[in-house]
Amino acid sequence: xxxxxxxxxxxxxxxxxxxxxxxxxxxxxxxxxxxxxxxxxxxxxxxxxxxxxxxxxxxxxxxxxxxxxxxxxxxxxxxxxxxxxxxxxxxxxxxxxxxxxxxxxxxxxxxxxxxxxxxxxxxxxxxxxxxxxxxxxxxxxxxxxxxxxxxxxxxxxxxxxxxxxxxxxxxxxxxxxxxxxxxxxxxxxxxxxxxxxxxxxxxxxxxxxxxxxxxxxxxxxxxxxxxxxxxxxxxxxxxxxxxxxxxxxxxxxxxxxxxxxxxxxxxxxxxxxxxxxxxxxxxxxxxxxxxxxxxxxxxxxxxxxxxxxxxxxxxxxxxxxxxxxxxxxxxxxxxxxxxxxxxxxxxxxxxxxxxxxxxxx
Numbered sequence: 058x059x060x061x062x063x064x065x066x067x068x069x070x071x072x073x074x075x076x077x078x079x080x081x082x083x084x085x086x087x088x089x090x091x092x093x094x095x096x097x098x099x100x101x102x103x104x105x106x107x108x109x110x111x112x113x114x115x116x117x118x119x120x121x122x123x124x125x126x127x128x129x130x131x132x133x134x135x136x137x138x139x140x141x142x143x144x145x146x147x148x149x150x151x152x153x154x155x156x157x158x159x160x161x162x163x164x165x166x167x168x169x170x171x172x173x174x175x176x177x178x179x180x181x182x183x184x185x186x187x188x189x190x191x192x193x194x195x196x197x198x199x200x201x202x203x204x205x206x207x208x209x210x211x212x213x214x215x216x217x218x219x220x221x222x223x224x225x226x227x228x229x230x231x232x233x234x235x236x237x238x239x240x241x242x243x244x245x246x247x248x249x250x251x252x253x254x255x256x257x258x259x260x261x262x263x264x265x266x267x268x269x270x271x272x273x274x275x276x277x278x279x280x281x282x283x284x285x286x287x288x289x290x291x292x293x294x295x296x297x298x299x300x301x302x303x304x305x306x307x308x309x310x311x312x313x314x315x316x317x318x319x320x321x322x323x324x325x326x327x328x329x330x331x332x333x334x335x336x337x338x339x340x341x342x343x344x345x346x347x348x349x350x351x352x353x354x355x356x357x358x359x360x361x362x363x364x365x366x367x368x369x370x371x372x373x374x375x376x377x378x379x380x381x382x383x384x385x386x387x388x389x390x391x392x393x394x395x396x397x398x399x400x401x402x403x404x405x406x407x408x409x410x411x412x413x414x415x416x417x418x
Contacts, residue, residue: 112221284352
């Protein structure tokens, strides 16, 4: 008896085995860029579309977020402004209390599960700038942010209470709205308890020192460097060529080059963690811009076609720049007015004479 050999079927890869990448790519779902964009306005909920369960869930999340923001404010201010940090710790305790009351009512009405709904998922909320992530924190910025937070939360509770149909929910939301309205009085009370006149004066002095360290010092260094160091190449080119266009190009190149150099030097000098001088990037930007500004000031007059007129105006601008530098040193660096003026004028005069002598050589 003979058996007929059936042809062996061609080998096929098991479904569970690895597949070629081209095949995977062919069958993979296609994604377009617009699907990856967060918080598409078309998919955001309106406030009127929220159920009472979602209104309470959103309120719970908002109170928790506000409490954490106040905790971050307190942590960011504790080193330089300890009394104000205590004010925000008190505000954090208040927000935690609100969250517990909301959660107790929610659990009675809807159980343990809280749906995830965030303020950025609902239209109408103000987008908050994450100022609490900055270090060091500024007093004015923090206080303004806190006022906006309390106002927004109060309005949310008032509107939510107005459309709530459940008596207990409406009562709690109305109570919380009144308490949010009273938070300004609470902040004033905590401020009176913690911010005595002496402490307030100390914190104002500390704020001024931080402003000098983080803004005035790098800005003044840049302004002095730009105003003084660019004098020599500018006036050397002016007296060597007597050509206003060429002189303008030299001054522009010197100003921009000095700005880039000073900006990098300031940004790379230290990270500010020990000196308290703030973020290196911000210091570098301030220093670089002020350096460029200091050089551009006496360069712009050479856009005037007449050489003698342009040079006369440029010298006048230099005198004004040096006077401004002397005033800044006296106002913020507490340098004696006469000493600051003499130092700046002598330095500027020497660099100007060097440029003029080189240009006439």
